[in-house]
Amino acid sequence: MLLVVLAVVAAAALTAVVPFLTKEVFDRALFPLDGGPPRLGLLGWLVAGMVAIPLVTALIGIAQNYLTSVIGNSAMADLRGDLFAHLQRMELGFFTGTRTGSIQSRLANDVAGVRTVLTDVATSILQNTVTVSAAFVSMLLLSWPLTVLTVVLMPLFVVIQVRVGRRRQRLARRTQESLSEMTAITEEALSVSGILLAKVFNRADAETERYRRANREQTLLQVQQAMTGRTFMAVVQTFFAITPALIYLAAGFMVTGGLAGGAALSAGTLIAFTTVQARLQQPLMQLMRVSL
Numbered sequence: 001m002l003l004v005v006l007a008v009v010a011a012a013a014l015t016a017v018v019p020f021l022t023k024e025v026f027d028r029a030l031f032p033l034d035g036g037p038p039r040l041g042l043l044g045w046l047v048a049g050m051v052a053i054p055l056v057t058a059l060i061g062i063a064q065n066y067l068t069s070v071i072g073n074s075a076m077a078d079l080r081g082d083l084f085a086h087l088q089r090m091e092l093g094f095f096t097g098t099r100t101g102s103i104q105s106r107l108a109n110d111v112a113g114v115r116t117v118l119t120d121v122a123t124s125i126l127q128n129t130v131t132v133s134a135a136f137v138s139m140l141l142l143s144w145p146l147t148v149l150t151v152v153l154m155p156l157f158v159v160i161q162v163r164v165g166r167r168r169q170r171l172a173r174r175t176q177e178s179l180s181e182m183t184a185i186t187e188e189a190l191s192v193s194g195i196l197l198a199k200v201f202n203r204a205d206a207e208t209e210r211y212r213r214a215n216r217e218q219t220l221l222q223v224q225q226a227m228t229g230r231t232f233m234a235v236v237q238t239f240f241a242i243t244p245a246l247i248y249l250a251a252g253f254m255v256t257g258g259l260a261g262g263a264a265l266s267a268g269t270l271i272a273f274t275t276v277q278a279r280l281q282q283p284l285m286q287l288m289r290v291s292l
Helices: 002-030 040-088 092-097 100-142 144-151 154-190 192-200 204-227 230-255 267-291
Strands: none
Touching: 002 040, 002 100, 002 267, 040 100, 100 144, 100 267, 144 230, 144 267, 154 192, 154 204, 154 230, 192 204, 230 267
């Protein structure tokens, strides 16, 4: 797991360098602030660095995916084996009082959920957290007034996110319970004994209706879980979409002396800042979706 953390930090650190290279491309290579001619030699080195960084981060990403896949699937295999061994040691009363379908659902669906958490969710949280942190540091180094403008509504978004996330957690729990119920109904109704009982007592229609009722409930829960928080996410996406326009407006006031920080603001700084801000949206949205 330590290697995964190191890979994530290394990739984020390399990505955070790109905006500063972009700033140098405009302020020193293409349009030098001292009024001199373009410096093609410096431009070549900067472009080479901007090309090399994505290649290196891509290789790091491949290695990271391999490590997380090995860790997640190994943990799932161990958990599945330990759970099966634990079930073998349970008393007979546990099996007489518990549906076979529920046990199968725990052994298959729940363990698969653990694998998803280990291989996807945990890695995504770590990677996006490091990326967002690196982006914030880069933005502060480039222009702290523009950074304040970018994150001014973040505390409000966090509060709303927590509220919506709690509701989605309740819906996720009910959805998993409903899925377990459907698995149990399937195992009971489609087993040899279940089919015989249905035919002997003419309960085929009743069993079909029971399954359809559980299926409708599962569908409704899935739709509710999918739609909960969509309005909130649309508001956040809209805010990020209009933020570059607000940054340009604030930059205009800074350059004309209406706001502090205009003396250190150059075209390269503004372009680099908007580049970081655009890259901040995706990992920040993914972090919010984890809670939702």
